[in-house]
Amino acid sequence: MKRFIYILSLLxxxxxxxxxxxKLPDYTEKIVIEGSIETGSAAVVxxxxxxxxxxxxxxxxxxxxxxxxxxxxxxxxTRIDTLKEADPSVxxxxxxxxxxxxxxxxxxxxxxxxxxxFNTSTAILHPPTLDTAYFQQDHDSLGFINQHFxxxxxSGDCYRWFAKRLGRDRIYVAPFNSVFDDKFIDGKxxxxxxxxxxxxxxNGAPDPERGYxxxxxTVVVKFCRIGRNEYDFWNTYYQNKSSNxxxxxxxxxxxxxxxxxxxxxxxxxxxxxxxxxxxxx
Amino acid sequence: xxxxxxxxxxxxxxxxxxxxxxxGTLPNGFFLYxxxxxxxxxxRNSYQFIPYHRMDVNITYTPDRTKKLERRRxxxxxxxxxxxxxxxxxxxTKKWKKNYQNSFTLSVFNVYxxxxxYFIYVTREGDFASGTLKVGAKQVSLFPxxxxxxxxxxF
Numbered sequence: 001m002k003r004f005i006y007i008l009s010l011l012x013x014x015x016x017x018x019x020x021x022x023k024l025p026d027y028t029e030k031i032v033i034e035g036s037i038e039t040g041s042a043a044v045v046x047x048x049x050x051x052x053x054x055x056x057x058x059x060x061x062x063x064x065x066x067x068x069x070x071x072x073x074x075x076x077x078t079r080i081d082t083l084k085e086a087d088p089s090v091x092x093x094x095x096x097x098x099x100x101x102x103x104x105x106x107x108x109x110x111x112x113x114x115x116x117x118f119n120t121s122t123a124i125l126h127p128p129t130l131d132t133a134y135f136q137q138d139h140d141s142l143g144f145i146n147q148h149f150x151x152x153x154x155s156g157d158c159y160r161w162f163a164k165r166l167g168r169d170r171i172y173v174a175p176f177n178s179v180f181d182d183k184f185i186d187g188k189x190x191x192x193x194x195x196x197x198x199x200x201x202x203n204g205a206p207d208p209e210r211g212y213x214x215x216x217x218t219v220v221v222k223f224c225r226i227g228r229n230e231y232d233f234w235n236t237y238y239q240n241k242s243s244n245x246x247x248x249x250x251x252x253x254x255x256x257x258x259x260x261x262x263x264x265x266x267x268x269x270x271x272x273x274x275x276x277x278x279x280x281x
Numbered sequence: 282x283x284x285x286x287x288x289x290x291x292x293x294x295x296x297x298x299x300x301x302x303x304x305g306t307l308p309n310g311f312f313l314y315x316x317x318x319x320x321x322x323x324x325r326n327s328y329q330f331i332p333y334h335r336m337d338v339n340i341t342y343t344p345d346r347t348k349k350l351e352r353r354r355x356x357x358x359x360x361x362x363x364x365x366x367x368x369x370x371x372x373x374t375k376k377w378k379k380n381y382q383n384s385f386t387l388s389v390f391n392v393y394x395x396x397x398x399y400f401i402y403v404t405r406e407g408d409f410a411s412g413t414l415k416v417g418a419k420q421v422s423l424f425p426x427x428x429x430x431x432x433x434x435x436f
């Protein structure tokens with residue numbers, strides 16, 4: 001009888017989840033291009049390779065995924081800026097110098113890696129204006145940023161939203177689903193809110209204010225109009241993110257702005273921003 | 282599926298189910314964008330799960346009702362004799378039990394405890410940039426070996 005109880009206990013305690021070895025189809029690494037150009041600033045491009053899950057990539061040497069020695073140029077049709085590697089020993093980050101972004105201009109990027117060239121174009125569009133932006137307290141001293149926006153008539157506009165806490169964030173951070181288009185809101189006035197985007201957190205330290213702004217913060221909102229291709233990229237990027245680690249969601253790949261999407265994907269996005277400063281009170 | 286009636290009381294059954302593995306879409310690779318990692322999925326349904334199979338067994342015992350009724354009749358005759366009554370016209374009252382039948386079934390689902398995949402997902406732990414990333418894959422299965430005892434009856 002005891003033996004029977006032991007066996008039964010083992011059955012009840014056995015897990016329904018176990019580690020498995022997968023034999024995935026062969027994976028060819030792709031070139032990942034993360035580029036942007038803003039008004040008054042030169043182009044910034046990050047180049048890396050995608051990494052196979054179960055290939056021979058050495059995860060203890062992540063720098064091998066960074067691309068160095070690539071030829072990256074940005075042109076506005078008349079002038080060409082050849083981007084330089086910020087640190088040639090590492091690669092990855094390429095910075096322009098000569099060509100500063102200007103509103104209503106089109107910029108084309110050419111990225112040449114291992115003899116193959118990938119290109120796409122982006123326009124820096126006139127920035128939109130928020131009517132108002134204010135702190136929407138949610139609980140305790142934490143809350144979101146709420147804003148009123150009158151969307152200009154004429155369909156096809158797309159937007160991206162960022163924010164930065166002065167003295168606390170290094171960069172403007174885009175929250176999840178930071179893009180929207182005017183498919184259902186064309187020419188309408190409405191309110192919308194965003195929570196606080198997350199910066200990469202390699203230490204994994206818990207953030208008690210995660211997703212929230214706090215009373216006393218001074219936040220600069222950066223609101224931009226982007227093109228349709230740029231919107232499609234970011235929209236599918238967030239769809240892809242939402243399926244990360246969720247076995248019940250539909251897997252979704254990103255719609256690249258680069259034509260040769262089988263070998264390279266990513267975006268080159270032009271931003272002209274309108275800035276609003278909000279003191280959380 | 283095989284069933285075998287050993288006699289009126291004992292019945293045995295075995296079922297074996299086999300299906301080629303389902304197809305699914307899994308990420309083949311991942312990439313770094315805006316400081317975080319995202320999946321790069323392969324072609325739709327490009328991954329085939331391992332085959333699904335399991336075996337279920339059952340044993341059914343059906344008590345012999347006529348023997349029980351005969352035992353009851355004999356017991357009744359015995360009592361009548363003790364009381365000095367006539368035992369020639371003894372009838373066992375059936376009432377609602379006259380059509381009553383029952384049986385017991387012991388069955389075991391997935392008898393060799395195979396972990397058939399319900400879904401599979403990949404995992405990432407650690408941080409890519411600092412070189413501490415670890416990747417893996419996990420399979421979730423729904424039903425391990427499941428014994429059950431059933432009492433069937435009809436009336």
